[in-house]
Amino acid sequence: MILAVDIGGTNYSLALGTPDGRILERTTGSTDRSGGAQWMIERVLMVGRRLIASSPEAVTACGISFGGPVDFASRRIVNSTHVAGWDNLAITETIQRALGTPAVVDNDANAGALGELTFGAGRGCRHLIYYNIGTGIGAGIIIDGEIYRGANGNAGELGHVPVLPDGPLCDCGNRGCLEALSSGTAIGRRGEEAVREQPRRAGGIRQAANGPVTAKAVFDAARTGDGLALELVDETCRYLGMGVAAAMNALAPEAIVIGGSVAKAGRVLLERLRKQTDRFLMPVHRPHLKIIPARLKGNSGLLGAVALAAASGGENQAAG
Numbered sequence: 001m002i003l004a005v006d007i008g009g010t011n012y013s014l015a016l017g018t019p020d021g022r023i024l025e026r027t028t029g030s031t032d033r034s035g036g037a038q039w040m041i042e043r044v045l046m047v048g049r050r051l052i053a054s055s056p057e058a059v060t061a062c063g064i065s066f067g068g069p070v071d072f073a074s075r076r077i078v079n080s081t082h083v084a085g086w087d088n089l090a091i092t093e094t095i096q097r098a099l100g101t102p103a104v105v106d107n108d109a110n111a112g113a114l115g116e117l118t119f120g121a122g123r124g125c126r127h128l129i130y131y132n133i134g135t136g137i138g139a140g141i142i143i144d145g146e147i148y149r150g151a152n153g154n155a156g157e158l159g160h161v162p163v164l165p166d167g168p169l170c171d172c173g174n175r176g177c178l179e180a181l182s183s184g185t186a187i188g189r190r191g192e193e194a195v196r197e198q199p200r201r202a203g204g205i206r207q208a209a210n211g212p213v214t215a216k217a218v219f220d221a222a223r224t225g226d227g228l229a230l231e232l233v234d235e236t237c238r239y240l241g242m243g244v245a246a247a248m249n250a251l252a253p254e255a256i257v258i259g260g261s262v263a264k265a266g267r268v269l270l271e272r273l274r275k276q277t278d279r280f281l282m283p284v285h286r287p288h289l290k291i292i293p294a295r296l297k298g299n300s301g302l303l304g305a306v307a308l309a310a311a312s313g314g315e316n317q318a319a320g
C-alpha cells in the first residue's frame with residue numbers, strides 16, 4: 001500500500017493508494033497558507049498516521065506531489081511561491097523519521113504526467129508530454145516510460161517556452177513565456193483587458209463573468225458563440241499551439257495530455273488547440289498529432305503521487 005500526499009497552495013489531500021491505482025481512503029482540506037510549511041507538515045503527519053493505522057495492508061512507500069519546485073535527486077522541496085517555510089525542506093526525511101516509510105517527492109506536473117501515463121489518458125504510451133494548465137502552466141515530459149529530468153533536474157518547463165518576444169512579464173522573470181499568455185491567470189487578465197478596450201463587444205463575457213473576468217468566463221462565453229470571447233480563445237490556442245508544436249517537433253511524443261482547470265473548457269479549447277498546433281508543426285510530425293484531455297481529474301495529484309512512489313521502486317524496495 002502507498003501513502004499518497006498531494007500538497008498545493010490552495011488544497012491538500014492524503015490517501016491510501018494501491019500500486020494498481022485505486023484510491024481507498026481520502027482526506028482533503030484547505031491549505032492554511034498563514035501556517036506555513038510547519039502547519040502542512042503537521043497535518044500530513046497526523047493524517048498520514050491515521051491512514052497508516054487504518055490500512056488493511058502494510059504501507060511500504062509514500063509518494064508526494066508538491067505544487068512547487070522540487071529537487072528530485074536530493075528528495076527536497078526547493079521552495080513554494082505561495083506558502084512560506086518550504087525552502088530547501090527535506091520533507092521525505094521528516095516523513096521517513098515520523099512515519100517509518102520511505103518517501104519520494106516531485107513537483108505536481110511531473111507527478112501528474114506519471115499519473116496519466118500509469119493510470120490515465122496516457123496508458124500504453126512510452127513517450128508523452130503532459131501539460132497542466134491552471135494558475136500557471138506546468139509540464140512533465142515522459143521519455144521511454146520515465147520522467148525526463150535533464151542534466152540539472154529541471155527539464156520539462158514547457159510553460160516557459162517563449163512564444164511572444166517582449167510579451168507580458170512571467171513569474172520566472174522573462175517576458176512572453178507561454179504561461180504569461182495562456183495560463184488560466186493570463187487568460188483572465190487578457191479577458192479583462194479586452195473587456196476594457198472593447199466595451200461594446202464585451203456584453204457576453206461580462207455576463208458570463210458576473211464580476212472579475214476569469215478564464216472560465218471567457219470559455220463559457222465562447223461556448224455560446226460570443227465573438228470577443230472566441231477571439232480570446234483563438235489567441236490563447238495560437239500561443240499554446242506554438243508551445244506544443246515546439247515540444248512536439250523536439251520530442252515526437254505519442255500523445256499530448258492536457259489537464260488542469262483550463263482543460264475543463266473541453267472541446268472549445270481542444271479543437272482549436274489541435275488546429276493551431278497542426279499549423280505550427282513540421283509536416284513530418286502532423287500525422288502523429290494527438291492531443292487528448294487528462295483523465296484523472298480530481299485525483300490527478302494523488303494518483304500521480306502513487307505512480308511516483310511505485311516508479312521510484314519505493315513500494316518494491318520496502319516490501320522486498
Ligand SMILES: [Zn+2]
Pocket residue numbers: 159160170171172173174177179180
Ligand atoms: Zn516564464
